[in-house]
Amino acid sequence: MRTESQYDVLVCGGGAGGIGAAVGAAKAGAKVCLVEKYGFLGGAATTSQVLAYCGIFQQGQEPLKAVSGVAEELLVELKRLGLSGDAHRSETTGNWIVMLDTEVLKLALDRLTQRHGIDVFLHTRCASVTRTGKALEGVTLAGMDGRKRVIAETFIDASGDANLAMLSGVDYRVGNLQGQLQALTMPIRISGVKENTRLNRKMLMALIEEYNRHGQYPIARKDGGIIIPLPISQDYWWMLVDLPLNDLSSHSFTEAEMTGRAMAHDYLKLLRNLPGFEDCYLVSTGPQVGVRETRHPLSRYEMTAEDLLQGRQRDDGIARAAWPIELHAEAGKPVYHSLGGPGYAHIPYDSIRAKGVDNLWYAGRVIGADDEAYGSVRVMGTAFASGEAAGVAAADYSQNSQEVNVPRVQERLRIQGALV
Ligand SMILES: Cc1cc2nc3c(=O)[nH]c(=O)nc-3n(C[C@H](O)[C@H](O)[C@H](O)COP(=O)(O)OP(=O)(O)OC[C@H]3O[C@@H](n4cnc5c(N)ncnc54)[C@H](O)[C@@H]3O)c2cc1C
Incomplete structure (x- = not known):
């Protein structure tokens, strides 16, 4: 018997990664719950006034799309609400971005999640987790009305800070290999x-x-x-x-x-x-300061700078990373390295899977990446794509007797309009 608080997929965090994951899973037929600690969705775009989506387009003379699917549906919604949502060439870097308006974005995300029947819990935190062996069972949510337990088949950490992975006992590193955090x-x-x-x-x-x-x-x-x-x-x-x-x-x-x-x-x-x-x-100044980097939880594969610089293509690719490697080691002095190959690298399936937990996926900036690869994969356009893949993978896992099948996930992503 299913109760009200039972879901196929629980997503922690309503930023680009979490929206991609929640909508991706819902489109794949899952019953989804999305938990966000602020009173609105959007993540860094709305919490820290990061008002440009990077990573939706490749570098180059023309704005060639690297990310579609859920991100595309959001761009259409933004247009409907009066924001152009078109590719804009940055004067400072020459890269293609999409400029945002905070209030339009908040409303567009409300509509997007409502349209897909997602149970959104705002003003609510994922506060603790129950785990048996290699599987998570439930999450305790802390909201205005106190604490309540939610059971789910699968879980997605889209918290940016790896809060769900940390609560689940997954090991993590803080900052780069030397423990330094980006500015x-x-x-x-x-x-x-x-x-x-x-x-x-x-x-x-x-x-x-x-x-x-x-x-x-x-x-x-x-x-x-x-x-x-x-x-x-x-x-x-x-x-x-x-x-x-x-x-x-x-x-x-x-x-x-x-x-x-x-x-x-x-x-x-x-x-x-x-x-x-x-x-x-x-x-x-925004609800909070912009945080580039916190915890990196262990994944089954860590993308490397080489993967990106070579634009490595892979059979197990589930999304495209197209933003150049952007490094902020020193405050105020970003350095960019362009991607090779076709202008994007595949994000492999194993970099969105938690190490040691079978039913936990990653979306957004918590996916497996080394110090430099992180400078590319963390941007919001790419976060929509890794999120949608995590959502589809989690839905597929819960609908197919907890069995992982990468080609089936890729096929389902393509059907949803994602670029794989
Ligand atoms: C100053 C700055 C400038 C940047 N510039 C750009 C740019 O121009 N373009 C670009 O694309 N990217 C940019 N980035 C990077 C980008 O903003 C982030 O890497 C991206 O937002 C990551 O998306 P995410 O969904 O993984 O995480 P986030 O956007 O951080 O979203 C995570 C969400 O999870 C919620 N959350 C966390 N813990 C919990 C919990 N326990 N329970 C419930 N909810 C929780 C948070 O409130 C948040 O809404 C910039 C970042 C910074 C800091």
């Missing part, structure tokens, strides 16, 4: 800029040079960082506030949030010296 960034949103203003980057760079002589928070991005107008609002999206992250303690995150806010206000004063920006003001 945090607090993207900020600015309004009040005069119409038809052209950013004078040279002047901004000179102001930063001057600020760095006496200013309280020296600026690592001496080129002024990413600063672009957003669709719909024409507010500006500015990435200049970079902070090191020493460890994953509450103390370090509290310090980063408070220092980041102080930096944002200080840097804004700088911006007001530019023509057109005299009356600009800070609209939002």
